[in-house]
Amino acid sequence: xxxxxxxxxxxxxxxxxxxxxxxxxxxxxxxxxxxxxxxxxxxxxxxxxxxxxxxxxxxxxxxxxxxxxxxxxxxxxxxxxxxxxxxxxxxxxxxxxxxxxxxxxxxxxxxxxxxxxxxxxxxxxxxxxxxxxxxxxxxxxxxxxxxxxxxxxxxxxxxxxxxxxxxxxxxxxxxxxxxxxxxxxxxxxxxxxxxxxxxxxxxxxxxxxxxxxxxxxxxxxxxxxxxxxxxxxxxxxxxxxxxxxxxxxxxxxxxxxxxxxxxxx
Amino acid sequence: xxxxxxxxxxxxxxxxxxxxxxxxxxxxxxxxxxxxxxxxxxxxxxxxxxxxxxxxxxxxxxxxxxxxxxxxxxxxxxxxxxxxxxxxxxxxxxxxxxxxxxxxxxxxxxxxxxxxxxxxxxxxxxxxxxxxxxxxxxxxxxxxxxxxxxxxxxxxxxxxx
Numbered sequence: 001x002x003x004x005x006x007x008x009x010x011x012x013x014x015x016x017x018x019x020x021x022x023x024x025x026x027x028x029x030x031x032x033x034x035x036x037x038x039x040x041x042x043x044x045x046x047x048x049x050x051x052x053x054x055x056x057x058x059x060x061x062x063x064x065x066x067x068x069x070x071x072x073x074x075x076x077x078x079x080x081x082x083x084x085x086x087x088x089x090x091x092x093x094x095x096x097x098x099x100x101x102x103x104x105x106x107x108x109x110x111x112x113x114x115x116x117x118x119x120x121x122x123x124x125x126x127x128x129x130x131x132x133x134x135x136x137x138x139x140x141x142x143x144x145x146x147x148x149x150x151x152x153x154x155x156x157x158x159x160x161x162x163x164x165x166x167x168x169x170x171x172x173x174x175x176x177x178x179x180x181x182x183x184x185x186x187x188x189x190x191x192x193x194x195x196x197x198x199x200x201x202x203x204x205x206x207x208x209x210x211x212x213x214x215x216x217x218x219x220x221x222x223x224x225x226x227x228x229x230x231x232x233x234x235x236x237x238x239x240x241x242x243x244x245x246x247x248x249x250x251x252x253x254x255x256x257x258x259x260x261x262x263x264x265x
Numbered sequence: 266x267x268x269x270x271x272x273x274x275x276x277x278x279x280x281x282x283x284x285x286x287x288x289x290x291x292x293x294x295x296x297x298x299x300x301x302x303x304x305x306x307x308x309x310x311x312x313x314x315x316x317x318x319x320x321x322x323x324x325x326x327x328x329x330x331x332x333x334x335x336x337x338x339x340x341x342x343x344x345x346x347x348x349x350x351x352x353x354x355x356x357x358x359x360x361x362x363x364x365x366x367x368x369x370x371x372x373x374x375x376x377x378x379x380x381x382x383x384x385x386x387x388x389x390x391x392x393x394x395x396x397x398x399x400x401x402x403x404x405x406x407x408x409x410x411x412x413x414x415x416x417x418x419x420x421x422x423x424x425x426x
Contacts, residue, residue: 185328186398188405195323198332202354249327256330256354 074102078147087112090154091134097143098135098150106178107161117175117233121166128162168229169251172236176248181241189249198253205260218261225254295357296391302361307368310350312336317421320414322406326398331355333363335406337370337378339414346370346378351406358396362386362403375411 074083078097083089088110091098108115111127133139135158140151164170176183189195201221208214232247295303311334312319322335331354338348349367353360365386370378383400386392392400 183328186401187327188402189325189327190323190405190409191325192323195325195332198325198330199323199334199352199354202332203352252327252330253325253332 074099090131090158096134098140098147098154100150101153101157107164107174110158110161111165113165115175115178117168117172117236119165119171124162124166128158131158168225169248169255172229172232172244172248172251175236176241176244179241181245183245183248194250194253198257201253201257202260205257205264208264211265214261214265218258218265221254221257221261225251225258228254298390299357299361299392302364302390303357306360307364308350309352309364311352312338312348312350317341317417318414320410320412320417322409322411322413324402324405324409326355326359326402328398329355329359331359331399331402333359333402333406335363335366335403335410337375337407337410337414339375341418344375346373346375355402356396356399358390358392358399359402361390362392362400363406365389366403366407370407375414378407379411381407 074089075081076083076092076095076097076099078092079095081092081094083092083099088105089099089102090110106115108119110131111119111124113119113123132155135151135155137148137151137155140148143151164174173183201217204217205214208217228247228250232244232251235241235243235247312321314321314336316338318339318341320337320339322337323333324335325332333351333353333355335351336349337346339345340347349370351363351367353363362383366381369381369386381404383397383404386403387397387400390400
């Protein structure tokens with residue numbers, strides 16, 4: 001603990017010397033470690049979050065660093081230790097106390113992943129289980145009511161995050177939501193080609209007589225889903241949100257068909 | 266066979282519920298009229314799309330992946346809808362809405378059916394707010410079917426226009 005603080009002090013002091021030579025900032029005095037740990041306590045000049053991230057390079061609980069700069073400095077309600085400057089602060093690294101839900105932390109941050117469509121789906125489960133080992137309500141049955149409440153909410157949020165990110169369509173829709181793209185769910189679609197294709201597909205599923213033909217249809221639909229999933233990725237990366245939304249609509253239809261097939265199988 | 270198909274597409278089996286969501290839905294309760302339309306389907310089927318007296322309305326709700334096809338058979342002399350049928354892939358509310366729509370358009374004039382509002386369908390079936398869009402889909406399907414018929418008529422006899 002003290003070694004960490006010492007290293008922190010040394011690296012930050014050298015950086016502060018750099019800052020203090022800048023004409024825009026007031027001259028600084030040598031700081032005590034406790035002040036450094038809570039930069040919101042006024043001794044540090046206002047610095048932008050990028051610089052703060054460099055300044056306070058606190059070790060995190062082994063989760064990968066992500067690119068977001070929200071969550072600038074939360075501290076644990078239980079022991080006062082400062083949370084990570086980037087990445088989700090769901091449980092305290094020092095005392096293990098579960099923290100209250102911070103709705104500004106998005107699902108990608110919870111999983112320490114970049115906010116984009118292509119993610120390592122295989123990694124999701126491991127990270128999910130790691131979080132649940134810290135957050136699950138069963139682990140806090142002897143703690144305070146307050147912490148039990150936090151655990152229930154955080155755990156539920158992590159489950160939501162896991163489910164949303166795991167399924168490509170829900171991940172796509174979540175990404176659109178984060179970009180503030182609102183899809184009018186009530187709007188009826190009347191593109192005849194699209195609807196005809198879907199109608200015929202669903203009819204084929206219903207009329208399929210055996211497992212073999214169902215599996216054939218299933219693999220065809222999966223291929224289409226994958227191809228539209230790629231189209232979404234391209235459209236989204238190009239910020240062509242209209243096409244992206246169109247892709248998600250098609251993906252929804254294919255997913256419905258797959259659900260029906262699974263039920264029949 | 267069609268009943269089985271309907272059951273499957275409805276995801277609601279009174280005797281057998283395959284998924285937890287179906288069981289939850291039953292306990293929350295579809296209105297008895299919705300269940301009635303599901304158990305006693307009226308007007309399920311297809312007309313020949315190429316028939317000049319048939320108008321086909323094909324609509325979809327992308328949010329839930331529903332597809333609804335509503336067809337009308339029109340008597341060209343009187344402009345009255347003499348028959349209607351539907352085929353819907355979606356939830357119980359969507360199926361019931363389209364079923365009700367086919368019942369209501371039969372025997373009416375085309376201009377008249379254009380005044381059928383989704384709110385009337387929703388009220389008739391006591392649809393919860395979350396299912397209101399299903400009735401909207403049915404209203405859109407009626408309008409699409411009428412539009413299709415009129416387009417066909419216009420194409421078939423342009424000199425008379």
